[in-house]
Structures are given as structure tokens and as C-alpha cells.
Amino acid sequence: MADGCMRLSGAGYRKRALEQDEGHATRTLELFYTETIAALVAIEEDPHEKAITRNEATGIRIQLELLETAFMQGLWSFLLTSFNAVSKKLQNVNTTISEVISLFNGLVKVVSDTREEFDQYEEKALSISTIQEYKTLRQRRRNQNLQPGENRDNSIQLSGRDNFRVNTFNVILDRTLTELTRRREAYQKIYSKFSLITDMKHLSNEELREKSIILSQYYTQDLKENLGNEMVFFKAYCTEKKILNYSPLELLKMLRQDNLQISYPNLEIALRMFLSIPISNCSAERSFSVLKRVKNYLRSSLSENKLNALALLTIESDLFLSIDCEDIIREFAAEKSRRKEL
Known part of the structure; x- marks a missing residue:
């Protein structure tokens, strides 16, 4: 284990990691992919380690040796580096909405171009992956009642490579592109109102x-x-x-x-x-802040449904306070009333 860990804790590792000002995990993994696998192998073979530790190291190593994992770490390293650069610019107090629209246009162009670069990412993944083939999906053939004139030859069977490209690579980029486009259009809508x-x-x-x-x-x-x-x-x-x-x-x-x-x-x-007008939003952070206020020590046994309902009412407090609740209360009281007329 000592040799493997030294590869990840030496001065050379620290220097190269610090030189990467992005600092995210995918970039670090990209730089030290083979060293990480070697360190995991060293942990597996170390008899002084606990059995659960060796088993966890084995599981992680098996995943890292897959061609799909090597491919995805290269893809996410590139995408997150681009997103991180835009995120830093968005946090600048002097950034204007027009600059934000330009930044989103750039991200949309990057993601669109990346969709056509499957072969480049595949070549890079093959150079560092232990396994040189994609996982092939093996599905049990279903018994189908065929109508006269029908046959099973019309079913399309994708290879492992095509299946990964269609159902993983393209899906990730298409969803990312859709979300970026939606956010850009929201900024453009605000910008057009103040175009005068x-x-x-x-x-x-x-x-x-x-x-x-x-x-x-x-x-x-x-x-x-x-x-x-x-x-x-x-x-x-x-x-x-x-x-x-x-x-x-x-x-x-x-x-x-x-x-x-x-x-x-x-x-x-x-x-x-x-x-x-803020150029960025923190709706996720506000949700966590609300949960911290709603679920205090007096409400530690709330069910998930009730907690979600209370959090939603708190987050949308402006809308909630504008609603007349008298009719809702009377309806609720009528449904829960246990009095029976004699």
C-alpha cells in the first residue's frame, strides 16, 4: 500500500494538483487516473488492511477500469471546467445581464460542438482504460405473439458502443443543452424588457x-x-x-x-x-435554509410528506399569504367533523 499511496501523496502530486486552479475532482482524477488505479491495487493487496477496505478498493478499481468510466471522466472534466469558468464570472458583482447572455451563448456552443466529438473522447478513454470494449447489454428475448406478415427482424439491436453513445453520451449533452437554452432564454426575456x-x-x-x-x-x-x-x-x-x-x-x-x-x-x-436584478440565483441554497428553520428540534419527528409541505409553504410564503384560507378551513372542518345529527 505504501508505494501506491506515495504516488498520490508525494510532492509531485501536490504540485500538479495545485497548478490546476479549477480544483474539481474530475480534473484531479483525469490527471492521476492510472496512479489512482495503482493505489487501489496496492490497497487490495495489503494484508494489513481491513477486509471491508480491500473490498471497497476492489469495487472502485473495477469501475475505474471500465471504458465507460474513463470516457465519462474525460467528458465531465471538460464540461465542469467550462461551467466553473462561467460560474466564477457570474459571481462577479460587476457582471451585467448582457455579459451573462454571452456566457450562456458560449456554453451552448461548447455543448453543441462536444456532441460531435464522441470519437475524440473515445480515443482518449481507450488510451487510459484497462478494458478496451464497451459493456454489451444482454437482454432476454421476450416471446411475442406475431401477427401474420410480422417478424422479429425489424427490432434494432445496438452494439455496446452505439448504445453508450445514444443512451448516455447524447442524453447527457441534450439535457444539458436544453437546460442551458432555457436559462439563456430567461435572461434574454429580461434583457429585452430593458433594451431601451x-x-x-x-x-x-x-x-x-x-x-x-x-x-x-x-x-x-x-x-x-x-x-x-x-x-x-x-x-x-x-x-x-x-x-x-x-x-x-x-x-x-x-x-x-x-x-x-x-x-x-x-x-x-x-x-x-x-x-x-440578480444575474444568478440560489434557489437550492434557499431551500436548504428553509428546511433548517422548519425542521427544528421541536419537529424532529416530522414525516417526509409533511416536511415537504411545510417547506413548500415557507418557500412560497408570498403566494401563500395572498390566498384566502377561510374557505379551505371550512371545507377541512366539514370533512373532519364527527358530529352526527340525531
Whole structure:
């Protein structure tokens, strides 16, 4: 065991691992794939190790030696490296929605191109995998009652390679591409509402007024109908001062510095709304925070269904508080009533 562990704990390993600023597990596994398998073999053959430890090492080694595992670690290493770079940019407070859309366009292009690179990933996996063939699915043939004129020759039997490509490789990339496209469209929808601000220099006065009406109708409680006139006047002001290339943040700072928010109150509100829209979300983290508040020591014996229901009511508290519960309570009381008329 000592020799195998030394391969993974020596100075060379630490240096190479630290040089990879991404730091995720798939990248580390890609760098030390053969060393990891050698270390597992050393653990298996070490008589001083517990039997359960040797068995676990054997199971992990068998999985790592599969061609499919070597293929997937190379694929995920590439994808997670790309996602990690975008994630770091999304966490920057100065990142704008237009930049986010460009980042998502890049990810969509990367995933689309990766779908056509199966052979490259396969070649790389074959170079490090112990097993050089894909697992072939062996299925028991079902007895079918064939109608006159039918035969079993129409059934398609995929090879191990084709089955892995169709049912694993393509499925992962297609689902990832669908989710990325959905999120990009959500950002594009928000961006289009505020295009009168981001694309002000490219829009005519009539287009500015039309887009201002759409935005003010969407935020009726915040913006007035004269937003269009303010945009036309402000564009003329920016043209005169030659600041049409300013970003929304720079425009808001300029409004405050020149004390123009009194002249353009609706524009100032629209700028603040646009700049305060978060470019990322943390719905999963909020769910865990809610569970921590709901399932305290007084509710430690809650069933899963009840816990899920309480968590959903807490997460969607705004919607829940807007619902009139009197009818629901009366309905519930009527159903649970045990009084019987004599």
C-alpha cells in the first residue's frame, strides 16, 4: 500500500494538483487516473488492511477500469471546467445581464460542438482504460405473439458502443443543452424588457417610446407613462455630451453626480431596477435554509410528506399569504367533523 499511496501523496502530486486552479475532482482524477488505479491495487493487496477496505478498493478499481468510466471522466472534466469558468464570472458583482447572455451563448456552443466529438473522447478513454470494449447489454428475448406478415427482424439491436453513445453520451449533452437554452432564454426575456436602456444609442425616438410603453405597462406601480419622453430627452443629452457608450451603471452614476434624477425620475428608477436584478440565483441554497428553520428540534419527528409541505409553504410564503384560507378551513372542518345529527 505504501508505494501506491506515495504516488498520490508525494510532492509531485501536490504540485500538479495545485497548478490546476479549477480544483474539481474530475480534473484531479483525469490527471492521476492510472496512479489512482495503482493505489487501489496496492490497497487490495495489503494484508494489513481491513477486509471491508480491500473490498471497497476492489469495487472502485473495477469501475475505474471500465471504458465507460474513463470516457465519462474525460467528458465531465471538460464540461465542469467550462461551467466553473462561467460560474466564477457570474459571481462577479460587476457582471451585467448582457455579459451573462454571452456566457450562456458560449456554453451552448461548447455543448453543441462536444456532441460531435464522441470519437475524440473515445480515443482518449481507450488510451487510459484497462478494458478496451464497451459493456454489451444482454437482454432476454421476450416471446411475442406475431401477427401474420410480422417478424422479429425489424427490432434494432445496438452494439455496446452505439448504445453508450445514444443512451448516455447524447442524453447527457441534450439535457444539458436544453437546460442551458432555457436559462439563456430567461435572461434574454429580461434583457429585452430593458433594451431601451442597453440599446439606447441604436434606437430611434419612436422605438424608444414604444419600448418605454411596454416597460411601464409591465411595472405599472413603479414607472409612469412619460418614461418615453424622458428617454428621448436623455438620449439627446447623452449625444450632446458624447456619452452614449456609457454602461447602465455609469449612466446612473452620472445622473446622481449631475443631480439629474429630478429631471429624469422614471429613467433613474428604471436604471436602478435593471441594475438590481440578480444575474444568478440560489434557489437550492434557499431551500436548504428553509428546511433548517422548519425542521427544528421541536419537529424532529416530522414525516417526509409533511416536511415537504411545510417547506413548500415557507418557500412560497408570498403566494401563500395572498390566498384566502377561510374557505379551505371550512371545507377541512366539514370533512373532519364527527358530529352526527340525531
